[in-house]
Amino acid sequence: MKLSASQAVEVLRAAGEPSRLRILALLAREELAVLELCRVLDQSQPRVSRHLKLLAEAGLVERFPDGAWVFYRLTAGGQGGDLIAEVLARTDPADPILVRDAERLSAVWAERAADAGEYFARNAARWDEIRSLYVSDADVEAAILAAAGPGPFKRMVDLGSGTGRMLTLLAPHAQAALGLDLSQQMLNIARNRVTEAGLQRCELRHGDIFGTRLPDESADLVVVHQVLHYLADPAAAVKEAARIVAGGGRLIIADFAPHRLEFLREQHQHRRLGFAEPEMARWLAEAGLSKVRVTALPPARKEGLTVKIWTAERGQERQRSAA
Template identity: 50%
Template sequence: MFHAAETFRSLADPTRLRIIALLRAMELSVGELAQVLGQSQPRVSRHVKILIDAGLAERRKEGSWVFLSVGESGRVAPLFALLDRWTESYGEDPWTVADAARLAAVRADRAAAAVRYFARHAADWDELRSLHVGEAEVEAAIARALADRAVGRLVDIGTGTGRMIELFGRDAEQALGIDRSPDMLRVARAKLAEAGLEAELRQGDMYALPLPSASADTVIIHQVLHYAQQPAAAVSEAARLLAPGGRLLIVDFAPHDREELRARDAHARLGFADEAMLKWLEAAGLQGRVVEHLQGGELTVTIWAGEQSEARLKVVA
């Protein structure tokens, strides 16, 4: 249990107060914090450790990077309320204004890195997209599939560039994207920041998601399952996240014979038959259905949905 005295002691150094203000604005790596603060990484790391020990900040490893965010809301909300009141009464601290300007440079660096990443991979993505119906049509179909109820707590598995969060995150109570690739998470982070969207992004494996059971109302697996060596296990793990009444939406290809996608793009599965997908959803304790087949090219995109069965809802209740 933390007391007020410990909280204020952890903020006794002005640098730590600046760090908290920066993390309130956006999640940052230690290197990015050092860039904004104009201090060495070891020195910033020492300050960060004190804030973490006080529960005011949290760290999360993502590949070779370490990202930092503010601590749980109950711990930091009173502090932010005090800082806001102080600013209203006495104006912004000069350091805050300067840090905000340097933070804009960090955002610009992230955006530039995202552009470079897309430039390297654009040809492959464009070729794959040319094989199936347009993305706008697919996204419209996903929106229709989600339109019958509130999105609630959204989890996007294999978030990639964060597109599903970009589309549906504004309607969610909270949005969280998970991806195995640190590179893709950095792209998503830049894109979502540019769109003005607040979402949590975590590195994780679709077979062992770093989330508790019953923590999501809507789970999306968009064009990810064809990379899975064990798709049934991935579906089961996604279903574990669903709270009572939650739903899982899977978007992927119907069966096809484009063998080059296996060799060139690392597709482990050449699409999925409805029967197989519905069987996996049922085995995961969900009532599965085929939402829509989207034809319009050599590849057909299918949307499947799974919802908790009545029996499972009763057990949970």
């Protein structure tokens, strides 16, 4: 459906202000929290919130609370979004104001990365102990094994492999397995565990979940275990993970249900406090996966967190059409 003349005017009016156009350009890069936008724009929270309110009313951005934080992202799809995408595409990236915003956003990214790197390095040796405070490992592993199925798998890929927990669990059922992680400390621990488990066809590699550089549809089992809540753009990570799922293969995502334990954000580098089922279902569908199934595992202790396991598959239509 195309925009009416009045709708087009409303969209352009909402975007037709310098700060709001800057906000749209920033959100085109990733979802951002209000306070992060304030830092980049160097504007007060009330002023930025007012701009965001107008953009949301025009249907150009989506607002979603996450614990005590509020995040915004560009609205997916729609003629209004397409119009703004065209405007942004025609905006000179060398504009001094946009360049300055990009530099400030890069500084925010660098600060996040430094904090996360320090945290993971400090806690690598006791990572499983930290996780055990919130979930029952035995229940989660049993549910992941059930979601994966008996195999055998030609190739299993673990994105954000951490200490190698998913590799030691699932790689015995795979002809070949690959674990990617950005933390060298985590990779060192994972290598030791993989060796101790006698897994000879298991490779560990320094790699980024946002850009794995793996071929399209190259793994019949892809796992993202307790990773998304650390990421600035979890939807992009889901898209990249889905890209490497082969026809007839499946993607397994294990993460938390929405919660309000702010100390995980403050003390343990969690960026998102869990994920709602409709949000994850939309990301998986947009990534081309279907047959989504969800398993919920309630906490073993009162102060614990509910773990959800999403399983989605890629159909074999492409394989048949290529045959």
